[in-house]
Amino acid sequence: MTDGDMHEVSLTVNGVQYDETVESRWSLADFLRHKLRLTGTHLGCEHGVCGACTVLLNGRSVRGCLTLAVQANEKSVETVEGLAPTETELNVLQQAFWENHGLQCGFCTPGILMTLTEFLRDNPDPSETEVREALSGNICRCTGYQGIVAAAMDAAEKLRNSGQ
Amino acid sequence: MKPAPFQYHRVSSLPEATTLMASLDNVRILAGGQSLMPMMNMRYVMVDHLIDLNDATDLAGIRVDGHSITIGAMTRQRDILESFDVAQRAPVIVEALRQVGHIQTRNRGTIGGSLSHLDPAAELPGLMTLHDAMVTFSKEGDQRTVAMDEFAMGYMTPCTEPDEILTEISFNSWPVGHGFDFREFAQRHGDFAIVGVGTLLTLNSDNRIDRIAAVLIGIDYKPVRIKEIEEALTGQIASEELFREAGESVRKLNMMEDALIPESYRKQLASVLLRRSLISASKRATRG
Numbered sequence: 537m538t539d540g541d542m543h544e545v546s547l548t549v550n551g552v553q554y555d556e557t558v559e560s561r562w563s564l565a566d567f568l569r570h571k572l573r574l575t576g577t578h579l580g581c582e583h584g585v586c587g588a589c590t591v592l593l594n595g596r597s598v599r600g601c602l603t604l605a606v607q608a609n610e611k612s613v614e615t616v617e618g619l620a621p622t623e624t625e626l627n628v629l630q631q632a633f634w635e636n637h638g639l640q641c642g643f644c645t646p647g648i649l650m651t652l653t654e655f656l657r658d659n660p661d662p663s664e665t666e667v668r669e670a671l672s673g674n675i676c677r678c679t680g681y682q683g684i685v686a687a688a689m690d691a692a693e694k695l696r697n698s699g700q
Numbered sequence: 701m702k703p704a705p706f707q708y709h710r711v712s713s714l715p716e717a718t719t720l721m722a723s724l725d726n727v728r729i730l731a732g733g734q735s736l737m738p739m740m741n742m743r744y745v746m747v748d749h750l751i752d753l754n755d756a757t758d759l760a761g762i763r764v765d766g767h768s769i770t771i772g773a774m775t776r777q778r779d780i781l782e783s784f785d786v787a788q789r790a791p792v793i794v795e796a797l798r799q800v801g802h803i804q805t806r807n808r809g810t811i812g813g814s815l816s817h818l819d820p821a822a823e824l825p826g827l828m829t830l831h832d833a834m835v836t837f838s839k840e841g842d843q844r845t846v847a848m849d850e851f852a853m854g855y856m857t858p859c860t861e862p863d864e865i866l867t868e869i870s871f872n873s874w875p876v877g878h879g880f881d882f883r884e885f886a887q888r889h890g891d892f893a894i895v896g897v898g899t900l901l902t903l904n905s906d907n908r909i910d911r912i913a914a915v916l917i918g919i920d921y922k923p924v925r926i927k928e929i930e931e932a933l934t935g936q937i938a939s940e941e942l943f944r945e946a947g948e949s950v951r952k953l954n955m956m957e958d959a960l961i962p963e964s965y966r967k968q969l970a971s972v973l974l975r976r977s978l979i980s981a982s983k984r985a986t987r988g
Contacts, residue, residue, distance in 0.1 A: 540705060561706060583737075597804045607752065673804045
């Protein structure tokens with residue numbers, strides 16, 4: 537790796553500042569997992585289809601496998617590790633997944649949570665159709681999506697009621 | 701599934717990019733990366749140099765000047781989808797962009813990237829062909845403009861020269877009150893369309909078609925404007941029967957065939973989608 541094309545990057549991940557050296561060909565998802573040891577972000581297909589690696593880059597959901605780590609320079613990244621308020625509590629969206637059976641094996645869940653985090657910020661009062669459209673870029677092979685959609689609708693309502 | 705090594709170059713402006721392009725070999729432009737990065741991850745594409753335009757803010761943005769709309773190459777699909785100007789002047793683009801990929805890919809994907817990748821089923825090249833758009837390329841010390849009709853050289857091959865960068869695309873909007881429709885058939889929402897159809901038309905007060913444009917995507921290596929059918933429809937009174945005949949006549953075109961989709965299926969889809977699209981566009985048009 538010493539002869540690779542190395543670049544300095546400075547970014548925040550879940551509000552924490554990191555200054556690291558990355559090889560240009562590293563994906564953002566691999567950088568998060570292998571360099572920062574934030575293994576909540578999962579890699580499924582590595583070509584932008586499955587959505588498991590979805591993270592937020594400057595507040596917008598992106599495929600972590602199609603974004604280079606070097607492109608996150610001077611940007612803020614949000615991952616699934618940033619959602620829960622404390623070690624022992626879930627946030628509203630995560631709690632809704634728990635209560636509505638929104639996950640089974642959990643592999644796709646981090647990507648789905650990040651997709652819905654952005655979606656519910658942009659659209660706090662979605663219809664079920666809009667939720668399903670928003671989820672079209674995240675593949676889950678366990679649940680059949682019913683529980684995920686129910687969780688998203690439940691979370692949206694709770695977030696509206698709490699004024700968050 | 702990791703890209704082969706390459707040298708990464710971040711540029712903050714078009715002149716910086718064209719200067720680099722002129723001095724490097726085996727170089728590719730990185731726009732939104734939603735097509736190039738998968739191809740690099742799978743090593744279909746191996747480059748020595750990657751020039752990242754994501755910080756070149758001079759290449760992003762939507763300008764309106766009278767009827768003319770100009771979209772910078774690095775404008776994200778999401779920003780086009782959410783543009784008030786585009787929604788007002790070219791609503792068919794908004795309707796189509798909802799079917800382009802997913803939120804996560806539209807957040808990164810750019811119009812210049814979609815055009816340059818030139819997938820036969822891609823919506824944006826089809827929409828630009830529908831609008832008779834003009835594409836601008838820049839290289840060090842020079843620029844040129846090409847009509848969308850002449851943009852595609854072959855399968856996934858635009859007419860971009862090795863040292864050129866696609867910088868912007870412009871087109872004239874249709875009159876206020878024009879009818880529009882875009883629809884496609886894909887196996888999953890946001891997946892590549894097997895066939896897609898976009899239509900624009902204007903109707904006069906006695907329901908006659910004044911002007912019409914129709915494009916098909918997914919049937920050939922590039923978007924296909926069905927000019928003969930457009931001409932046959934011009935001056936006719938809009939009716940379901942007329943549009944049914946138009947749909948039937950599109951079956952005469954030769955269409956692609958691949959391992960999964962026979963030509964006959966594409967013809968069936970094209971016929972049905974064109975009929976429905978024309979009916980929908982005519983219902984949306986303001987008469988007069």
